[in-house]
């Protein structure tokens with residue numbers, strides 16, 4: 216579909232990530248000329264199923280699967296050239312043309328091996344100290360963002376200037392190797408085989424990092440771009456753009472369950488800053504929410520169930536929903552849908568509409584619980600608090616609804632949903648104050664109910 220008037224849609228996760236954004240982004244790409252990543256790194260993980268083929272993408276926008284769509288990596292993304300090229304080569308082996316259609320912002324900070332080393336060392340120390348790991352993916356995303364904010368990051372544009380790159384890299388390694396030494400005195404840390412070539416006597420070596428970066432530079436150079444300028448020009452030319460958020464709102468570094476969060480802003484507003492367009496260019500904000508709730512890694516989760524116990528609703532969600540991370544293979548914790556959490560998400564993103572995914576996973580549960588608020592220190596509240604310690608003390612308040620026994624798998628029309636499924640969705644709308652515009656009923660692109668299409672103007 217081409218609406219002909221340059222409309223821009225932002226897709227964000229409204230929970231703790233893994234809401235099924237990948238499928239929806241892919242589905243929406245049908246109406247887009249460009250797809251833009253604006254935050255995060257290769258810690259995102261989308262699974263797409265196209266013609267029964269599963270494809271996992273971590274960094275390259277999933278729009279790459281559609282010929283004719285240009286994909287952009289905005290300045291808000293931290294970039295591992297090694298991972299990007301690995302992913303590009305994998306896609307090209309599968310017959311997908313990547314290099315002609317991928318544009319990478321020159322302003323992206325680089326993730327270097329030293330960042331993954333620091334990430335693993337810190338998480339190991341946290342684990343040894345108090346057992347309170349953040350649950351990072353160990354890929355260096357957090358340390359790379361720290362360097363960005365500290366104004367010492369090497370950026371994609373530095374790859375064009377070998378001497379400048381070398382000087383900055385020497386300074387960066389001198390600083391980080393000192394920190395590493397301190398960690399290694401306190402504990403033995405296993406960095407694994409992948410990082411071994413860069414390490415000697417507990418320090419990251421200049422030569423292997425520099426030489427590899429220069430090799431990458433040659434491969435990346437043709438894709439380097441002024442992404443902000445290209446996006447603004449495309450918009451002026453009438454192109455529809457899709458801004459693809461990674462992770463989820465409750466993992467946002469400001470608005471999430473801090474410190475159990477990712478290192479970037481995942482909220483819709485960052486689509487503007489992380490890509491270089493004005494906030495007025497974001498016309499429609501689609502919030503993706505699972506029909507229940509999941510979370511990977513540590514941190515509070517008020518509606519969490521005993522998802523490891525066979526025969527329980529949580530176990531049903533975990534197994535029927537196949538709740539394992541695409542990027543890490545870690546099991547996701549499962550629990551009931553939390554409308555009070557969604558309320559916070561709706562507020563900080565300014566959601567235009569909701570897409571409820573994985574409704575089919577709830578098929579067959581006789582009763583469903585909807586989290587409508589919490590009890591905290593004897594008081595009743597109806598929105599997720601800001602302080603992670605407060606969230607951990609929240610006792611969820613539930614409303615019980617009847618489930619449905621019919622299968623909703625593959626349903627494509629709202630009226631064909633069982634009455635109780637429709638009532639469940641209506642209650643979610645009432646409680647969150649956001650209209651449901653899309654419902655997803657299987658991983659397949661075609662199995663999608665459209666109440667209102669985000670790319671159609673109001």
Ligand code: GDP
Pocket residue numbers: 228232233234235236237238259260261262263264536540541572573574575576655656657658659
């Ligand atoms: P993302 O990071 O938000 O894209 O989410 P993931 O890709 O990590 O996880 C979503 C998983 O759910 C993927 O395996 C999808 O194929 C799958 N999925 C997406 N939508 C649906 C749906 O409506 N029903 C079912 N059963 N699975 C879905």
